[in-house]
Amino acid sequence: MLHVSNPGYREKYTAHIQDKYGAIKDRNSLLGENVILNSRYTKLIIVKERRARKERQHEIMTSGQRHAEIMSEQKRSITIGDLFAADEKGKTPRIAVLLGAAGIGKTLTAKKIMFDWEAGKLYNKKFDYVFYINCREVNFDTEQGSVANLILRNCPDQHALIQAMLGNPERLLFIIDGFDELRLSLDQPEESLCSDPWEKKPMEIVLSSLVQKKVLEKCSLLITTRPAALEELRQCLHNERYAEILGFSETERREYFDKYFGDKGKARKALNFVKENEMLFTMCFVPIVCWIVCTVIKQQMDEGEELAQTSTTVTGVYLLYLYDLLKDPRRKSK
Template sequence: MSHVADTGYQKKYKEDIKKKYKLIKDMNSRFGDYMILNRRYTNLTIVDRPRQAKEREHEITAMGWRHAEVMTERASSAVTLATLYKPDKDGQTPQVVVLLGAAGIGKTMTARKIMYDWAAGELYKEKFDYVFYINCREMNLLNEQGSVADMIFKSWLNTNAPVNHILVNPEKLLFIIDGFDELRFSFGQPKDNLCTDPWEKKPMEIILSSLFRRTVVPESYLMITTRPAALEKLGQCLECSRYAEILGFSEAEREEYFHKFFGNENQARQALQFVKANEILFTMCFVPFICWIICTVLKQQLEKGENLTQTSKTVTGVYMLYLSSLVKPLSNNTKQHLHGNLRGLCSLAADGIWKQKILFEEEEIKKFGLDQENSLPLFLNENIFQKETDCECLYSFIHLSFQEFFAALLYVLAEDETTDSGIPKKDVKTLLENYGNSKNYLMLTVRFLFGLLNEERMKDLQEKFGCKLSPKIKADLLKWVQANQQTDLILPCVHEGIYQSYQLELFHCVYEMYEEDFAVNALDHFTELKLNQKKFTQMDQRALSFCVKHCHSLESLCIYDCTFSLEDHEEKLPRRQKWLYQ
């Protein structure tokens, strides 16, 4: 084939790829509604150096502006997509790049962006003549035999793919294999079963194994995206040249995403102000998928002309939307497996909360029955740390707040759903008794407990997650709130800060459930409310406003020597707030 003809084929292929990957579809979009990729895509923070356990702990536990600072620090040593196939410090060019990232962190969007940018001549222009995208979820559905050549044919929108000519220069080919953790294949194939001929037809698991183990087109390049929990499985069939991990959005990248999503300066500013006032939501926006969920919910409210401060989507509501979206595309068989392992996951989370532990060893994973296939990838991360002369593998939730969410869920699940998990203090009353003396480490778990008992969320837990819920927990929480409130609630001065924070935290709990009837019953004893020498953040004000509104017996409200934070249109970090002195 002549060079002119080859250039013509390549040009046509690039045009087709640009057309295919130019548009993206939101999960909630109507038929025919598409978004231009470059108008939405926001660069992510990607690192290629191993982190120490302490660094990972900081990422998992930090909140609000502290988390933003951690991410900004990581971004200072970040790599770009363009440099992934550049020589390392020893002059070695990686042939295989594994791109790691938690659920919803942007792996598939990044893979699509690479396809588009290559076709547009903006990425790997001299490095690769052809780039092919292989979706692992689709690979699971293929029953017939195939070959590497068939993969190339299927990538080609035009049936006249010059496969013979393409395979003449395998060192100019890149295969992007997206979603390795979703593959349901066994990769323990004997070497004799693997293929060496790109035209040889075999079952798909053998073709992919042959690509991974470099027995077919060994000169080609690979990029494999996966969740960290599948690393061990991947290591059984692949020697990797370079690992890179997507950490998510830095603070600046979060802001850029909001502006791109809304496309309206005023709406983006309002949404950012709302999210920054809630340090948990602001923190979790480092996960692009959660960022999308929050933006989607807020945009719908703004377009209806509603006040964002009146949103019923509390933190628990947003987390439920995220988890439901992760579970929705799973096969029925995988969903049943997830339901069976949910209590084990919740038990691991609760055990860690009580012991104030966020990194878990292999033995703990096995203890709670989470060492089975499909138990881990959705909600747990696998972390490889260097330890003296060896490496150790520790597991963690994507963020401490997710561990606290699942810990709270353990107390909501009905007792007869499975056998006792062996978790000490798993009785709700014991949790609430310890809450006041916990120095805040149980605070978010208890908030989530209230949030999960919202009627709408309980219905979602039953229908989408197949959970059986304990019917009496809500009554226990109502009694607890009533027992912890005085008729005359005084939030006293700062030197009695522990008592003060505890009382205000009860308001946050009632707000998190966001049910009018519960709030009215829980707060019915209040006749007088005195607020004394207290700084109220914007989230404090939302909780306070909701609760005061539902204190139907309230006769007087006294505010003395308090300060209230104001929205700041210019400052970036939520720690930098302006205060109104009252």
């Protein structure tokens, strides 16, 4: 039997990962426009716990100064490499749930994990293969499938390797991204679940069997979701670990501006302008807001307009962003 970590097969798969996840598309990009993932990705604050809903809401409504204090108080922040690390009792989880609000960076983090694993920087001693499952795409699966089919989507033309992969489930990681967007119900009766990774079933049965560990029991799962869908997800899990993305600290906001503008002078000018409005700067802890703010300011700079003409409210920035999309019919937001 082929070993799952056979170098020849691994090279083909990692090349596929690099092509698929090494670049990202901005939401206002033209067809064929891409950004190198590592040129934009900025570290996010992640904590190994679940915070109360009221605490999350309070954080967003606080002043910039209080928000900075809250972020600095997160003594137990972790990295994405810690999600499957052994705890203080030496126990390593097989399921990790990564929580986060809309636009906080869950999908980008999932793709960063894929890319860093391919580059040999993350989880290489733990997992031979990492597979990405997009729940939004799964919603359109109307035909029956199997766990083996899910693997083949990630590594096409690798039929000969599938049997070896399935024979070493403890070396496999499945990233299930966007559980909150899943329209299929995973609340399936136990008798309908499958234990054979080759058995073809409706997709809700296949995913439910994978999440509930009825198939490939020893594989690992990383599931991203918004907090609103957490209770539904918890009903399917057992012995899971939770972590939550809080967003950018002030230091990371500065780094993001540097990466986005690619020119320290322009980045400093833009950042200083944003910091004049405490609430606007505070809301930039959310990556998608930070991106929109940078996009609008760059547009103003490129057109030679004074930044004073740029709205300093979050709503105003959104309107300017929308205006820019509408005035260029070639651009289509994703």
